[in-house]
Amino acid sequence: MIIRRYQQPVVNYIGRMVREREQALDFSQEIFLKAYASLASYRPQFKFSTWLFKIASNFMIDHWRKKKLSLLSIDQAPDDEEDRAPVQIADTEPSVVRQLELKEMRTRIDAALAKLPAALRELFVWRHINGFSYEEMAEIKDLPVGTVKNRVFQAKEMLRRLLEEPA
Amino acid sequence: MSCFKLEDIYAYLEGELSAEDARRIEAHALSCPACRAAIEDRRRFLGAAASLAPIEVPDDFADGILCRLEASPAPARRRLIFLFAARSACRTDGAAIPARPGRRLTVLGGLAAAGAGAAAFFAAFSLLALLFGRNLWPFLARLGHGSVHYLREAVTAAVKVVKYIQLFFRLVQDFALAMTAVFKRITSFISPEIQIACLIAAAALLAGGILIWRRRSLRMESPHEN
Numbered sequence: 001m002i003i004r005r006y007q008q009p010v011v012n013y014i015g016r017m018v019r020e021r022e023q024a025l026d027f028s029q030e031i032f033l034k035a036y037a038s039l040a041s042y043r044p045q046f047k048f049s050t051w052l053f054k055i056a057s058n059f060m061i062d063h064w065r066k067k068k069l070s071l072l073s074i075d076q077a078p079d080d081e082e083d084r085a086p087v088q089i090a091d092t093e094p095s096v097v098r099q100l101e102l103k104e105m106r107t108r109i110d111a112a113l114a115k116l117p118a119a120l121r122e123l124f125v126w127r128h129i130n131g132f133s134y135e136e137m138a139e140i141k142d143l144p145v146g147t148v149k150n151r152v153f154q155a156k157e158m159l160r161r162l163l164e165e166p167a
Numbered sequence: 168m169s170c171f172k173l174e175d176i177y178a179y180l181e182g183e184l185s186a187e188d189a190r191r192i193e194a195h196a197l198s199c200p201a202c203r204a205a206i207e208d209r210r211r212f213l214g215a216a217a218s219l220a221p222i223e224v225p226d227d228f229a230d231g232i233l234c235r236l237e238a239s240p241a242p243a244r245r246r247l248i249f250l251f252a253a254r255s256a257c258r259t260d261g262a263a264i265p266a267r268p269g270r271r272l273t274v275l276g277g278l279a280a281a282g283a284g285a286a287a288f289f290a291a292f293s294l295l296a297l298l299f300g301r302n303l304w305p306f307l308a309r310l311g312h313g314s315v316h317y318l319r320e321a322v323t324a325a326v327k328v329v330k331y332i333q334l335f336f337r338l339v340q341d342f343a344l345a346m347t348a349v350f351k352r353i354t355s356f357i358s359p360e361i362q363i364a365c366l367i368a369a370a371a372l373l374a375g376g377i378l379i380w381r382r383r384s385l386r387m388e389s390p391h392e393n
Contacts, residue, residue, distance in 0.1 A: 003229040008221060015222035024222060032232050105215040128216040153174055160212055 003032055006052055009130050013053070016125045017060055019114055027063070031056045050139045053132075057122065057140060064118060105163070112162035120155035127152050170202050171195065173209075180210055 010031060015024035035055050042051055113121055126132040126140070134152070138145045171179075171192055178184050179192045196203040296303050354362055 001229070003232055007224050007228055011222050011224050011228075021222060025225070025228065029228070029232050029235070033235060036236060102211070102215055102218075105211070106219055109212075109216050110219060124216075128213060129219060131217075149174075153177060156177060156209075156212075157173065159216075160209075163212075 002048075006049065007032075009049070010052070010056055012129055013056060013122075013125055014060070016113055016129065017118070017122065018063075027059065031059050034059065046139070047136065049132075050136050053126070053130075054140045060118075060122070108163050109159065112159050115162055116155055116158060120151055120158065123148060123152050124155035124159065128156075170199060173205070176202070176206055176209055177213075180206065180213055 007028065011024055011028045014027045014031070015021060018024050018027060031052075035052055038055065042048070113124070116124065123137060123141075126137050127134075132140075134145050134148050137143075137152075138148045141148065175184070175188070175192065179189055184192070192202075192206075196206055295306075299306050
């Protein structure tokens with residue numbers, strides 16, 4: 001059944017975005033109800049998961065707009081230039097991740113996710129928690145695949161730098 | 168060979184590179200401690216991110232949504248798409264009441280209900296006896312006599328209805344016989360091969376129509392991944 005098949009991915013996504021379980025469950029139910037109300041707009045040639053997550057993403061944008069958060073953090077990511085020079089590995093790059101045990105790292109990543117800008121956090125969660133491909137995320141956000149890859153890369157490196165900060 | 172870009176490292180770790188590019192990175196990492204450390208570092212980081220604990224979804228999550236859907240004024244056909252799974256009862260505020268397992272009507276419960284019914288009948292009879300005293304039986308006889316009269320009228324009406332139904336079926340039978348005669352006359356002009364071809368074409372059209380209708384219904388019930 002549709003709800004049981006997609007409830008975990010949707011709750012995982014919303015939960016990482018709002019950082020509060022009960023609110024995430026309420027929002028997830030609202031999203032499924034919106035999906036049900038919009039069923040007439042679903043086109044079978046597209047994946048149902050991308051259609052559902054488009055509704056979820058728009059729901060979160062509306063939520064943040066109501067909370068009057070900065071639109072820059074919602075709709076744009078910093079440094080969105082596709083021509084940005086790629087980052088080379090530095091010889092003296094600290095290997096902070098190696099020093100953390102896996103369990104501690106998970107906890108730190110979970111906490112650091114809250115500090116990411118919403119636009120980057122959303123894409124990181126989709127890529128590395130929900131397991132979406134770059135093409136699927138580009139379809140959801142109606143962005144070029146290159147932009148999505150760029151933003152996911154920024155999210156990953158920003159998250160790694162946040163892990164270096166003292167807990 | 169110069170070190171690889173971080174984007175390439177991530178692409179390698181996520182399996183996005185071609186086999187040849189992946190081999191080049193692995194070969195370079197063997198001789199470059201910085202790249203080797205960066206790859207390992209980010210491998211652990213991505214592994215930890217991918218293994219974050221899922222947020223627990225309660226068992227009645229779907230039931231809560233279905234309860235709210237039931238309360239919505241949407242067309243019944245669209246509701247059927249979501250209302251597939253067995254679900255528990257709904258509260259008036261739209262939340263689901265968790266189903267209590269193992270609640271069945273026991274034999275003892277049935278006997279208790281029958282006993283309560285018998286007790287109620289006896290109590291009603293006793294009350295009537297108290298009210299009417301010695302006049303109870305004549306009262307019951309008058310009631311029964313009136314009931315027999317109504318029953319007789321009902322049987323007479325039922326017999327009339329059965330007769331009308333029989334007449335209707337006789338009419339249908341006569342109509343079917345007449346249509347058969349007409350059909351025989353028409354098909355005598357058409358060769359058996361053409362008749363068979365027409366039958367096959369009609370059957371194919373019917374089957375195709377049923378298939379298309381069924382596929383449309385299934386697509387609405389459970390949209391599948393393309």
